[in-house]
Amino acid sequence: MTAPFFLSDAGVPRQEGAVVVLEGAEGRHAVSVRRITVGETVLVGDGFGTVVEAEAIGVVGRDRLEARVVSVVVHEPPSPRVIVVQALPKGERGDLSVELLTEVGADVVVPWSASRSVAVWKGEKAQRGVEKWRTTAREAAKQSRQPFVPEIDPLATTAEVVALVSAAVGSGGTALVLHEAASLRMSSIRLRSTGDVVLVVGPEGGISDDEKAAFEAAGALSARLGPSVLRTSTAGAVAAAVVLASCGRWD
Incomplete structure (x- = not known):
């Protein structure tokens, strides 16, 4: 045992x-x-x-x-880093998303206040939400025996996510926006050998056209996971698993 x-x-x-x-x-x-x-x-x-x-x-x-x-x-820091931008889910699904992302092996989780997010974090609620996600990540890391506890960043605006995408792509990384209508499939993407991988996961109501356009202008690719539409609380973990397997982190 x-x-x-x-x-x-x-x-x-x-x-x-x-x-x-x-x-x-x-x-x-x-x-x-x-x-x-x-x-x-x-x-x-x-x-x-x-x-x-x-x-x-x-x-x-x-x-x-x-x-x-x-x-x-x-343990050496994992490479490439997988950064998941998670739009705020409603209710307890935010904790579920962080738990799954941690167990899968994501390195950074960025809570994102998307335009169509049902949940709204403002003021002290935002700080409490971030702290709760950090506690969830720590407990999930213990359960899954992860040597690294993922970072939980402060709540990000869309402009800050655009900057994150631009920085990742500019330094040789890859940024992917999960979108059910995208023609590009996650399984067909060949990741670059260097740089962070940023995954942007939209809210229950989906990523708006303006947000999608801003991310793509910053260098992100829109991609779909498969034929089914996943909940926002599970889509990030599934996408991270595809990335971690394809880049060799699970070898």
Whole structure:
């Protein structure tokens, strides 16, 4: 059975024999929920590529676990990066989209206030929404044992997404706008060997003609996934999976 995986906000030591400590909410999860005991093996990551295998050597109270590092693995940052611009879905579907994107292996998620988004984030609600997505990404990374927790950017306007697309294409990357009426199929696209891949996922009401035109003017290609129309909360994860498989990240 694979050892349980935890994330440490305080980072993890990269030396064998060093002691890594889980405390607070993560320590409570290890001690009181997973009931880790002395002698058990755990995996602890920092969310930035370093993962250590460690042996539990001490349990303090209900929320502190101490473990001695047995081995260290430092993962290289993935390339190309996959950046998903996710139009705000309604209700809890935003959390679902972030969860799926994290499990698949997306590197950055950009919440986007599209013109046809049903959900509206303004002021403090925008900050709360971003923080909730970050919490969801962290928990999904633990569940799927990802060495990197995806970045969740602040809420973006359409103009900011256009700038992101332009920067990616200008530096040798690729930008794709998911659109059910596009003639270009995702499966036929040959990605460039360098640069980020930006995927733009529209809201329930679809990307407007003006938004589509602005993205294409910035260098994006419109592409469709297949014969069916997916929900916005699942389309990004499916598209990211196609990209990750085609660029070799899943090899």
